[in-house]
Amino acid sequence: MGVCYLTPKARIASLGLDGHGAVATEFIVAGEVIAAFGGRCVTREELDLLPIEQQARSLQVENDLFLAAGTEPEPADFIRHSCEPNCGMHGNSVLIALRDIAAGETVAYDYAMSDGCDYDEFECTCGSPECRRKVTGHDWMLPELQLRYRGAFSPYLAQRIAVLAGVGAERRAFSY
Numbered sequence: 001m002g003v004c005y006l007t008p009k010a011r012i013a014s015l016g017l018d019g020h021g022a023v024a025t026e027f028i029v030a031g032e033v034i035a036a037f038g039g040r041c042v043t044r045e046e047l048d049l050l051p052i053e054q055q056a057r058s059l060q061v062e063n064d065l066f067l068a069a070g071t072e073p074e075p076a077d078f079i080r081h082s083c084e085p086n087c088g089m090h091g092n093s094v095l096i097a098l099r100d101i102a103a104g105e106t107v108a109y110d111y112a113m114s115d116g117c118d119y120d121e122f123e124c125t126c127g128s129p130e131c132r133r134k135v136t137g138h139d140w141m142l143p144e145l146q147l148r149y150r151g152a153f154s155p156y157l158a159q160r161i162a163v164l165a166g167v168g169a170e171r172r173a174f175s176y
Contacts, residue, residue: 003038004076010034010107012078018125021080021106028101034087035076035095035107039067047119056120061092062156063116081135082108084128088152089113098152112139114154 006022009032013023028034037059047055047066057069057077069077079087079095087109090096095109111120118137125131132139139145140157141164153161 003070004074005033005036005038006075006079007032007034010075012075015080015106018080020078021108022075022078024101024103024105024107026103028097028107030097030099032097033090033094034097035079037067037076037093037095039069042066042068044117044119056122058119059093060115060117060119060156061154066119067093080106080108080126081111081124082106082126082128083110083124083130083132083135084126085109085113088149089154090152092154092156110139110145110149111135112142112145113149113152114157116140116154116157116160 007028009026009028010022010024012020015021039058041061042065044064044066047058047068050058050068054069054071057073059067061067085108086097086099086101086105087095087107088098089109101107108126112135115137121134121136124133124135140153140161146161
C-alpha cells in the first residue's frame, strides 16, 4: 500500500522524450484535491543520505524537515514541475487545482511553492513562456512568484515570505 494519493481523475502517461507525468483523464475543477504526498519524515542530514532519485521525489515540509519518498515511485511522484502550473500547495503536503484542468492536460505545480533549499535543483525544460530555465531552492524569494502564487505556498514558505515582507509580529531567523 502506498503512502501517496493521486486523484482518480488523473493517470500516469508517457510524455514522449520528457518521460512520464500525471495527466488529467477528465475535467478537474479549480480547488479539487489533486494529490497528497506522504513519506517518512526526515531531516536534511538524513535526506542527504538517500539516493539522489529518491531525494528528488521527496517533499520539503518545513525548514529542516522533508517527507522522504519511498524507494519505488508512486503515482503522485509523477506530478511534474512547471513554471506555469495548474496546481498549488494546500497545506504542507496536499496539491489542489489552481484553475480548471481539462482532460488531457499534464498536471503540474511549480516546485518553488514547496522547495526552500537546494536539495532538488535542476535545469527546467517545461517550455512555458514563464520558464525560469533553472529551478532552485531560492525561487520562492522571487517577488513575481510570491505575487503569482499567493495562497499556494507551503505554510513554512508562506511564513518566510511574511517575515521578508515584515508582516506579523513573530520574526524567526532563517538560513536560506
